[in-house]
Amino acid sequence: xxxxxxxxxxxxxxxxxxxxxxxxxxxxxxxxxxxxxxxxxxxxxxxxxxxxxxxxxxxxxxxxxxxxxxxxxxxxxxxxxxxxxxxxxxxxxxxxxxxxxxxxxxxxxxxxxxxxxxxxxxxxxxxxxxxxxxxxxxxxxxxxxxxxxxxxxxxxxxxxxxxxxxxxxxxxxxxxxxxxxxxxxxxxxxxxxxxxxxxxxxxxxxxxxxxxxxxxxxxxxxxxxxxxxxxxxxxxxxxxxxxxxxxxxxxxxxxxxxxxxxxxxxxxxxxxxxxxxxxxxxxx
Amino acid sequence: xxxxxxxxxxxxxxxxxxxxxxxxxxxxxxxxxxxxxxxxxxxxxxxxxxxxxxxxxxxxxxxxxxxxxxxxxxxxxxxxxxxxxxxxxxxxxxxxxxxxxxxxxxxxxxxxxxxxxxxxxxxxxxxxxxxxxxxxxxxxxxxxxxxxxxxxxxxxxxxxxxxxxxxxxxxxxxxxxxxxxxxxxxxxxxxxxxxxxxxxxxxxxxxxxxxxxxxxxxxxxxxxxxxxxxxxxxxxxxxxxxxxxxxxxxxxxxxxxxxxxxxxxxxxxxxxxxxxxxxxxxxx
Numbered sequence: 001x002x003x004x005x006x007x008x009x010x011x012x013x014x015x016x017x018x019x020x021x022x023x024x025x026x027x028x029x030x031x032x033x034x035x036x037x038x039x040x041x042x043x044x045x046x047x048x049x050x051x052x053x054x055x056x057x058x059x060x061x062x063x064x065x066x067x068x069x070x071x072x073x074x075x076x077x078x079x080x081x082x083x084x085x086x087x088x089x090x091x092x093x094x095x096x097x098x099x100x101x102x103x104x105x106x107x108x109x110x111x112x113x114x115x116x117x118x119x120x121x122x123x124x125x126x127x128x129x130x131x132x133x134x135x136x137x138x139x140x141x142x143x144x145x146x147x148x149x150x151x152x153x154x155x156x157x158x159x160x161x162x163x164x165x166x167x168x169x170x171x172x173x174x175x176x177x178x179x180x181x182x183x184x185x186x187x188x189x190x191x192x193x194x195x196x197x198x199x200x201x202x203x204x205x206x207x208x209x210x211x212x213x214x215x216x217x218x219x220x221x222x223x224x225x226x227x228x229x230x231x232x233x234x235x236x237x238x239x240x241x242x243x244x245x246x247x248x249x250x251x252x253x254x255x256x257x258x259x260x261x262x263x264x265x266x267x268x269x270x271x272x273x274x275x276x277x278x279x280x281x282x283x284x
Numbered sequence: 285x286x287x288x289x290x291x292x293x294x295x296x297x298x299x300x301x302x303x304x305x306x307x308x309x310x311x312x313x314x315x316x317x318x319x320x321x322x323x324x325x326x327x328x329x330x331x332x333x334x335x336x337x338x339x340x341x342x343x344x345x346x347x348x349x350x351x352x353x354x355x356x357x358x359x360x361x362x363x364x365x366x367x368x369x370x371x372x373x374x375x376x377x378x379x380x381x382x383x384x385x386x387x388x389x390x391x392x393x394x395x396x397x398x399x400x401x402x403x404x405x406x407x408x409x410x411x412x413x414x415x416x417x418x419x420x421x422x423x424x425x426x427x428x429x430x431x432x433x434x435x436x437x438x439x440x441x442x443x444x445x446x447x448x449x450x451x452x453x454x455x456x457x458x459x460x461x462x463x464x465x466x467x468x469x470x471x472x473x474x475x476x477x478x479x480x481x482x483x484x485x486x487x488x489x490x491x492x493x494x495x496x497x498x499x500x501x502x503x504x505x506x507x508x509x510x511x512x513x514x515x516x517x518x519x520x521x522x523x524x525x526x527x528x529x530x531x532x533x534x535x536x537x538x539x540x541x542x543x544x545x546x547x548x549x550x551x552x553x554x555x556x557x558x559x560x561x562x563x564x565x566x567x568x
Contacts, residue, residue: 061487088379095372096385097418103381134381189565196562202554203345210564270486278480280494281473 055260063128077181339544347412361465
């Protein structure tokens with residue numbers, strides 16, 4: 001674990017949105033817990049991938065032997081905050097066999113006929129899997145709130161429903177890791193401009209992104225309410241400074257690695273008689 | 285495309301199970317089309333990953349603009365043939381956002397109540413996705429046939445149903461790439477022995493694997509019947525010599541890359557007025 005040396009300090013407590021946390025004024029360019037350069041950060045990300053891969057394989061292997069635990073990584077952030085990059089560069093380093101990815105867009109008419117958690121429940125990770133939500137049930141108290149898509153009392157009730165839903169997941173063995181990728185308004189401007197400058201990036205741009213940007217402060221307030229009401233002891237929010245993509249990736253990798261390590265899993269024991277099977281194999 | 289130079293010859297025609305193809309006696313240690321060493325093969329695999337990633341991104345991007353095409357990679361082979369390694373090392377090099385992985389085990393009682401294609405249809409790739417089947421509907425004419433899980437006439441009818449099903453997929457824009465990883469009986473013996481020697485590999489071993497091994501010749505015959513009856517012009521089978529894992533991975537990567545290239549996709553054009561959006565962004 002050479003690479004882990006690059007963390008000067010455990011970043012989790014530094015990134016956790018605890019009681020009294022304030023998003024406003026937080027530095028989106030900081031690198032809490034990591035004093036190294038971009039080059040060192042990228043090297044650490046690559047070096048840690050092997051351990052993350054091994055831990056994921058143990059998670060998967062144990063699910064074949066009645067261990068029903070799983071991980072759910074919830075990714076939120078403003079447009080261009082880097083959610084896709086986390087999926088590609090952090091989640092992408094583990095075996096696709098053990099990943100369940102779900103991306104939540106604007107709800108369809110069919111989805112809108114149901115409770116807001118209906119479409120979400122269909123994608124919670126099964127035993128042994130790392131589930132990844134690119135946007136999530138939190139959109140219903142973010143866009144939902146900012147765009148007044150539901151009455152205020154309905155929005156208010158949703159925070160409680162979300163906490164209950166996540167408690168339920170945890171009771172069934174799912175570790176919930178909630179990450180908000182925090183970019184500054186200036187950084188977003190640059191990233192959206194790049195999408196408009198490069199024809200190979202047009203597909204990532206949507207005029208709605210500018211509508212949302214025009215409501216930047218309202219969205220920041222809605223995120224603050226999310227942290228105030230749903231950053232629980234068992235499923236806290238982590239706010240990751242994300243102006244530096246390399247730092248955000250390294251930090252999310254670390255949170256995922258910690259979640260996996262905390263499962264304390266070993267390789268499953270053989271459920272067959274090894275010698276007996278060896279003897280059978282010899283005869284073939 | 286430095287790495288592609290390593291292919292001395294397009295491997296697809298060399299690997300395709302065409303009319304008169306015989307599995308019996310084929311060399312599972314050969315490296316058709318590739319004259320390089322293992323080191324060169326591994327370097328080529330790594331070097332090609334970038335192009336595969338770009339092609340996959342185009343596939344995904346275009347699906348957001350009404351291009352409903354997709355790829356389905358069907359992986360078959362005896363136990364320990366390396367299906368999992370293909371998923372991890374070939375499919376694993378592309379963005380998880382664009383991959384739909386499905387693993388088909390022994391059918392559940394619920395699945396057995398339905399037509400054999402019922403559980404398969406639920407996992408066909410949606411537009412823009414690369415679907416991967418680790419085992420597939422072919423199990424129903426492989427294990428199904430060897431273990432007499434259905435009457436002979438039902439098995440016989442399944443080949444036709446399979447061809448019809450795949451034609452249907454292709455008609456809806458899915459390129460079907462069918463791969464059989466071909467290992468020798470000796471190679472399998474060594475690989476299974478390793479699983480019995482290493483406690484971190486016990487979970488990959490199942491006593492059923494030896495039951496299947498005892499029926500090696502019957503399985504080879506069942507594969508031959510599959511090639512004879514379902515290796516069609518539009519969805520041919522490719523039989524990949526797989527004793528050398530590095531070769532099998534490189535060959536499957538090449539088939540996947542060819543399938544993606546054949547879609548001839550460019551980046552989607554902007555569906556908005558770029559200048560207008562730039563002006564809006566400037567004002568924020």
